[in-house]
Amino acid sequence: MLLNQFLLLAAFLFCTGIYGVLTRKHAVLVLMSIELMLAAVNINLVAFGAFHNSVVGQVFALFVLTIAAAEVGVGLAIVLLIYRNLHSSDLDDADVLKG
Amino acid sequence: MVAENIFFGIIAAAMVISALGVVTTKNVVHAALFLVIVLAGGAAQFILLGQEFVAWVQVLVYIGAVIVLFLFGIMLTRAPMHPDADLGNDLRWPAAAAALFLLGILGGLLVHTFHGTEVGLERPIRTVDVTNAIFRVYIIPFEVVGVLLLGALVGAVVLARRD
Numbered sequence: 295m296l297l298n299q300f301l302l303l304a305a306f307l308f309c310t311g312i313y314g315v316l317t318r319k320h321a322v323l324v325l326m327s328i329e330l331m332l333a334a335v336n337i338n339l340v341a342f343g344a345f346h347n348s349v350v351g352q353v354f355a356l357f358v359l360t361i362a363a364a365e366v367g368v369g370l371a372i373v374l375l376i377y378r379n380l381h382s383s384d385l386d387d388a389d390v391l392k393g
Numbered sequence: 394m395v396a397e398n399i400f401f402g403i404i405a406a407a408m409v410i411s412a413l414g415v416v417t418t419k420n421v422v423h424a425a426l427f428l429v430i431v432l433a434g435g436a437a438q439f440i441l442l443g444q445e446f447v448a449w450v451q452v453l454v455y456i457g458a459v460i461v462l463f464l465f466g467i468m469l470t471r472a473p474m475h476p477d478a479d480l481g482n483d484l485r486w487p488a489a490a491a492a493l494f495l496l497g498i499l500g501g502l503l504v505h506t507f508h509g510t511e512v513g514l515e516r517p518i519r520t521v522d523v524t525n526a527i528f529r530v531y532i533i534p535f536e537v538v539g540v541l542l543l544g545a546l547v548g549a550v551v552l553a554r555r556d
Contacts, residue, residue, distance in 0.1 A: 314416035
């Protein structure tokens with residue numbers, strides 16, 4: 295297997311995540327797109343770990359997984375709070391700080 | 394070697410189609426289910442690379458916990474379920490241009506740098522090596538991540554509490 299096939303797949307997933315973050319209005323869908331980007335980074339880390347024949351890539355992929363879980367927990371709590379206060383999970387409605 | 398590449402192609406095609414589904418589908422629940430396919434495909438790629446432990450952790454943590462959390466979030470915020478709901482803003486073409494621009498730069502750089510580099514382990518990495526690395530070399534980052542998880546837990550409870 296070529297190293298590049300994994301890296302190009304990860305690059306595609308990352309760019310798809312960026313497109314999702316920029317175009318989606320619903321807050322949960324934006325969080326899902328961020329998860330897509332984190333999964334792409336994990337593929338990169340694991341591919342480079344296999345390339346260098348070491349466990350380090352795997353260890354850091356585990357750290358990324360942990361941070362992603364924490365991020366989803368806090369992110370969904372914030373989304374719930376926005377929904378409770380604004381009665382909408384549309385990110386375009388959350389413009390209280392707009393000048 | 395050929396079998397590995399065939400499996401890679403099948404899984405990668407499923408992942409690409411599902412990733413596009415996550416960012417374009419009109420149904421919020423379908424987006425979560427497409428995300429399941431992408432993450433399961435990622436776990437399969439990890440197994441292809443001989444890194445078993447992180448693959449199963451990905452299945453347990455992402456598919457087991459994070460997706461369930463997403464489904465809870467979708468239901469608690471009463472996401473629009475009808476198929477003609479307006480889920481996107483008017484930035485579609487600029488966003489597509491930005492994503493394609495970044496993909497072009499990344500792809501060009503990767504093809505230029507790692508042209509023809511082979512990857513593949515002689516044998517899969519054992520879980521005991523991973524745990525030795527975590528608990529001997531990376532013990533301090535591990536403890537810091539534990540404290541961070543505790544902070545995230547307390548923060549999520551405080552934020553979502555009704556008072």
